[in-house]
Amino acid sequence: MEPFATLHRPIAVFDAGIGSYAAVRLLQERFPNQDLIYLADRASFPYGGKDRQALLDATAQAVQRLQGLGASAILMASNAPSVTVLEDLRRTASVPLFGVVPPVAEALALSKSGQIGVLGVRSLVESAELGACIAAASRGRGQAFSFNASELVELVESGAFLTDPARTGGEVDAFVRAILATHPEIDVFTLSSTHLPWLGDYFQRLFPGKAFVDPVRASVEALAPLSTTGTGRVVCAVTENPAHTVLDFHLMLAAMGIELDVVVIGGRL
Template sequence: MTPQAGAPPRAARATSAGAPVGIFDGGIGSYDMVGRIREAFPRQDIIYLADRASFPYGALTEDELLVSVTRATEGLVRLGAGSVILASNAPSVTVLDRLQERANVPVLGVKPPVAAALGAVAPGAVVAVAGAGVMIDSEALGHHIAAEALRAGTDPGRVVPVRADALIALVESGAFLTPERVAGPVGEFVEALRREHPRLAAITLSSTHLPWLAAEFARVAPDVQLFDPADEVVREFAALVPQPEAAGDLVGGHLTCVATASAKHTLAEFQAMIDTLGLGIRPTLITL
């Protein structure tokens, strides 16, 4: 029987050892995080939410972002999530602290791994933080870069924030699945960075969409190191996973996909993206 719009689906059940983790953002980008968690913790139940009713996050103010991500987090908890991953860099950088204060479950976010990148490149080399404009232009990102540079013991001036909205759009539209539509924009993006910053040595892919383009980045710039913010989240999530002796109680890696929708961004549109990517999942429409 097909659930009605707004009716909660039969979500992955919590077990004696651990509840499902909810993973969400406003679009298809967060599925990369779903894949990372499934690979690292194959027996972990996951509720994957595409909050299309709030898409695109990049068009929202910080206050609007906080309202949206709070609503999504609370919705995932109602569906049974015992922890939540906000799989979007922009709200993670700008409002994660306030979200964590409101939530009654652990909430992890994805932030540019600036310290890791600075520590991996030569002294004086430049690290670019690529992401959505709402994050790149925020004061919060400046504070994050300063803190990360301090942690790495180096000059924050070596870190260059750069808008990558056009590349993010390639993923969200599905255009990235056609190689010839990706090669030019990614190459031009990297070359523009090199012209302005000849000592470019690393790029943090600080939008959950950008890791989908990692292979093309590596092809056009094999000498530039790429850093995925999801790596740190996977490490942090390990602390929330049941200990090995209790792992046998886990149900076994069920994935439940839910989505919100709007007149502009419909469930059919999202299903078409999923089908194009060959993910083999069918989202249930809900309201939050």
């Protein structure tokens, strides 16, 4: 399918919305000649609101689509499915598949109090897999508490973080203060939804004494051995449903000052 056929061994990045574009941007900075496919799977938005089986079904279809478009490797730039269903997806994927997981060990290493907060969407923080991930990464070196930050995701997906800074600042402030009211010793947070780093300026400005760790950088670095020389082009594939349309997606891109070649894909596989 044009224009994907013109790309040279593209690496694909996907999520259910605009959040994963942060990973695309980091890949462009790290590997400027790498061709990329960016899938905004808005027909399945939000991943964070799905149960495990629904999440597996949606992400498996996204992986199949990207393989069909010629992806040589895929980064699932969404924390919830990376923690809960990545290994299931790897068993059937025909290309290397990477995920984004909460950087618990890194956060604990930065923490002076030994207490950190993992911010993520509901399906992540309620999963048994996150508990196992935290236990394996912490190894008794401190405490990690998880918090449902789904309400903050909407600030990014709606574009409010750009168009309504007063509302965004107020909601970010109230959310973090509520956590600190019961866990005052937390001094490091992991931004374990790809939407949350877009709010990084708000977090840092409102809570300058805290550290906020973006997990995507480590995932991007893991792709280094697979990077190839192309033209550095990015082609965006997007799915839609009546509630999350391509028009809305174009409006978000415009508000964020992002120019992309956008191709609508859909239909049954």
